[in-house]
Amino acid sequence: MASVLGVLTDPHATASAIRKLRGAGFTDLDSYSPIPSHEIEEAMDRGPSRVRTWTLIGCLVGVTLGFLMTIWMSYDYPIIVGGKPYASIPPYTVIGFELNILFGGVLTVLGLMFHGMFLNRVDSGAYRPNFSGDQFGCVVNCGANDVERVEKLLRESGCTEVRVVEGA
Amino acid sequence: MAAITEPIPATADQYNDDILRVLAPPSPLYVITVLLLAGMVGAGVAALAYQTYWGMGVAGLQNPVFWGVYITTFVFWVGIAHAGTLISAILFLFRAKWRNAINRGAEAMTVFAVMTAALFPLIHIGRIWKFYFMIPYPNQRGLWTNFKSPLEWDVFAVNTYATISILFFFVGLIPDLAAARDRVxxxxxxxxxxxxxxxxxxxxxxxxxxxxxxxxSGLATPLVLSVHSVVSWDFAMSVVPGWHTTIFAPYFVAGAIFSGMAMVVTVMVPVRKAFGLEGYIRMEHFDNMGKFIVLTSTIVGYAYAVEYFMAWYSANPYEQMSFWHRAFGDYWWATWIMISCNVVVPLPLWIKKVRLNIPFFWVLTIFINIGMWFERYVIITTGLSHEYSPAAWGYYTPSWVELTILAASFGFFLMFFLIFLRMFPIIAIQEVKELHYEGHHEGGAH
Structure with a gap:
């Protein structure tokens, strides 16, 4: 198994290189980009991020907790305020809404950390500081026999530099 | 520090160089400014210590006005926070690309403004060490908080807002922190x-x-609307004449965006000049922010008019008395400062030339900030000083302790903002760079 890195200078060329490599049957790919690019995301064709599930779960837990907490506490310490029932739903909607947002937001960030950082914590060794500046990278994991073919494809896609990543 | 010579960076890498250059070692002027602001905060801490030792009597809060400068300033800073979320979340959802150059600064303002605002309910309760009574926690007395109270809603709203603002700010910052890591x-x-x-x-x-x-963004958008609505309900849910009105929620939200946007201009103009960021924070940004200010000023002006109309149309003598007192009573001067600064002063901004005259625009925004602080002061003090019974009427004058803490709040906000400026990228590098690759720049430079 080998990893080949191609360095590009713009997101359109990077997306085009990814499409070309995928078309040639190389699907074990990754990319480095200094900006979020829908074009690269579409070329990778991985579908929507699982972060959305985290948000949904957070929102549902938050709103449920908001109502359950307020209703239970109202009966645990029963006192009539303003002639309203012990548990009065309209004012508790505010708490339910706020906790919906709070839990949804916190779980969204935890989802980002899990999918974006934790599951991505090991680098192939191809990262270089310019990938946060003005360069884009396309990393292809392939069999040792395919290295030459991948290098050729990357050069054809406009890579300014192509090299086999050491220690991958 | 030299200004950026090119109005628009020529290469993507220049964005990193220009923006991260702000992180260079600070100048003596910067250090002196931060120390002066720290001195203001120190004065505020001393005043707070004095109040904590002697009790709330040293504040000007006397019967019948028990909400004064502290609650005014709380509402003011929560309002200031709103522009950051508007720019970063709402304009993001509307795909308004011009936000990219100013959203980081506005988000930072949101975080520091919420931090400043959160201090005031604590200062206001007097016995600061009892703050945790506001949080529902299991205790041996078997008590729970009163969730029917708007004040308790506020605890949840402001804490949620602070948490989400900080998370949103941090998530946006992550790629730029990596860019900074790769440079220093x-x-x-x-x-x-x-x-x-x-x-x-x-x-x-x-x-x-x-x-x-x-x-x-999707979560923060309804949140920002809810937070100032909840803050407005601190007033509107009561039966105090002048407070008990259904227009309060939209009126407060518009006022918050109005004051917040003005504060963005007040803060960003000197920052842009001092750090040579003219190539990033451009005239189109001032033009658009000016339009926002005009729009929200008009809504606020409309709300003022509706309040008076409803007082007259309701035929409710208490409501009519309250608004008569507001305009021509003891606090007439505060009311007219509020109306002049919030409705009359922004009028020149209808003209594009004025929006693009940065020094003049900057001065206008200072008046707007003053006007918006007075708006909350007028609502609170006129409402409480003239309630139903003439025997219970009174007049509120802030004490030196309250005014020192008010001044310190500006020091606190600006000190954190200046420290942030030197520590983290003030412009969202990856977002302005995105525009570079998309060719969205003026004149189609790319």
Missing amino acids: SDWRRYLYGALALGWRGTAEQWRAHSRAVLHL
Whole structure:
């Protein structure tokens, strides 16, 4: 198994290189980009991020907790305020809404950390500081026999530099 | 520090150079300014210590006005916070690309303004060490908080807002922290490296990041509308004449965006000049912010008119008395400062030339900030000083303790903002760079 890195200078060329490599049957790919690019995301064709599930779960837990907490506490310490029932739903909607947002937001960030950082914590060794500046990278994991073919494809896609990543 | 010579950076890498250059060692003027602001905060801490030792009697809060400068300033700073979320979340959802150059500064303002605002309910309760009574926690007395009270809603709203603002701010900052990590070579490399959480800009990281930013924007948008609505209900849910009105929620939200946008201009104009960011924060930004200010000023002016109309149309003598007192009674001067600064002063901004005259625009925004502080002061003091019974009427004058703490709040906000400026990228590098690649720049430079 080998990893080949191609360095590009713009997101359109990077997306085009990814499409070309995928078309040639190389699907074990990754990319480095200094900006979020829908074009690269579409070329990778991985579908929507699982972060959305985290948000949904957070929102549902938050709103449920908001109502359950307020209703239970109202009966645990029963006192009539303003002639309203012990548990009065309209004012508790505010708490339910706020906790919906709070839990949804916190779980969204935890989802980002899990999918974006934790599951991505090991680098192939191809990262270089310019990938946060003005360069884009396309990393292809392939069999040792395919290295030459991948290098050729990357050069054809406009890579300014192509090299086999050491220690991958 | 030399200004950026090119109005628009020529290469993507120049964005990193220009924006991260702000992180260079500070100038003596910067250090002196931060120390002066720290001195203001110190004076505020001393005044607070004095109040804590002697009790709330040293504040001007006397019967019948028990909400004064502290609650005014709380509402003021919560309002200031709103522009950041508007720019970063709402304009993001509307795909308003011009926001990219100013959203980081506005988000930072949101975080520091909420931090400042959160101090005031604590200062106001007097016995600061009892603050945890506001939080529902299991205790041996078997008590729970009163969730029917708007004040308790506020605890949840403001804490949620603070948490979500900080998370949103941090998530947007992660790719730029990685850019800073890759540029600096001193001890800050470790700080940025730790905060960047191993960011490398891989496809999977951007996929998760884009989704997270989208969802946080979707959550923050109703949140920002709810927070100032809840703050307005602190007043509107009561039966005090002048407070008990259904227009309060939209009126407060518009007022918050109005004051917040004005504060963005007040703060960003000197920052733009001092750090030579003219190539990033451009005339179109001032033009658009001016339009926002005009729009929200008009809504606020309309709300003022509706309040008076409803007082007259309701035929409710208490309501009519309250608004008569507001305009021509003891606090007439505060009311007319409020109306002049919030309705009359922004009128020149209808003209594009004025919006593009930055020094003049900057002065206008200072008046707007003053006007918006007075708006809350007028609502609170006129409402409480003239309630139903003439025997219980009174007049509120802030004490030196309250005014010192008010001044210190500005020192607190600006001090944190200045420290942030030197520590983190003030402009969202990856977002302005995105525009570079999309060719959205003026004149089609790319």
